Amino acid sequence: MAGPVIALVDDDRNILTSVSIALQAEGFVTRLYTDGLSALRAITENPADLGVFDIKMPAMDGLELLGRLREGGGGAATMPVIFLTSKDQEQDEAFGLAAGADDYIAKPFSQRLLVARIRAILRRADMARRPAEGESEEPVPAVIERGRLLMDPARHQVQWAERPVTLTVTEFMILEALAQRPGVVKSRNQLLDVAYQEDVFVDDRTIDSHIKRIRRKFRAADNSFDAIETLYGVGYRFSDG
Structure with a gap:
């Protein structure tokens, strides 16, 4: 059985590759996008379980990408998102949360920390979703x-x-x-x-x-x-x- 799907969006291919390998080793399925425009089209049509977006990207940055997804309705509008922010751009954190992100992590970051936060957010999302779908026998x-x-x-x-x-x-x-x-x-x-x-x-x-x-x-x-x-x-x- 396939694990949760994580959409990774970053114009740095080295980060995409290393994070993807780390997440796949933990049982996640990853989809990789090097720019916001292609990610917007793909995620709108087929939302992931969670997104990890870099903020600083050309053409369409992570903030605009999240804003467009939140406005678009459907599953993409409520998909949990973690932002990757530059360590020397502390205002990115406030901007990211104000845009509707669920969390942020400053670069450089520990992949272990990223996995922990992904699991924490997915667990909360699962708690909100499961009883309504009849997947759990826990009290509603x-x-x-x-x-x-x-x-x-x-x-x-x-x-x-x-x-x-x-x-x-x-x-x-x-x-x-x-x-x-x-x-x-x-x-x-x-x-x-x-x-x-x-x-x-x-x-x-x-x-x-x-x-x-x-x-x-x-x-x-x-x-x-x-x-x-x-x-x-x-x-x-x-x-x-």
Whole structure:
């Protein structure tokens, strides 16, 4: 049985080859693309289970590629994505998360770390998908209703005031953690524990970027959305009032 399919997009063929070999050794199936344009066409027609995109590429960079995929609908719109960023371009991290990426890794990177993060994200995606497809006998997670918010973890579906909102796997996990206990403050570290369950090193400010992205998506459905509150120096909480 074939393993999860990983779409690798990078204009550096040496990186593509070395990462592909490492992932195949771990049981993954890889598809390689050296530019964003060819990756956009292929992934739109046949989405992978997860994408690993370099940000700095000619013609169409990783940010534009992800944005086009997220706007296109279908399976490609919700495909988890990890960005590879240049170590000397720290702003890439914020841009990548703001564009809807699930994670980022700075170059040069450990292939072991990349594999760990891929597995962590795929595990979360699988948890969201399996009960809805009847592939697991585990109890189906309960639907969460909080004011105008409706979350169905089994189907990875979110609605606000009966309007659908599309979230990445990481965004869904963060919002779910907040919505499960309205009014209770969650620190950045607590939300990191939810979003990154593997032994990986992630700046706690990563959560801020995810929260901004979540708010932006909900405000696209309802400009008055203010259910996620910031308590400066403390963390975040969900209000269903």
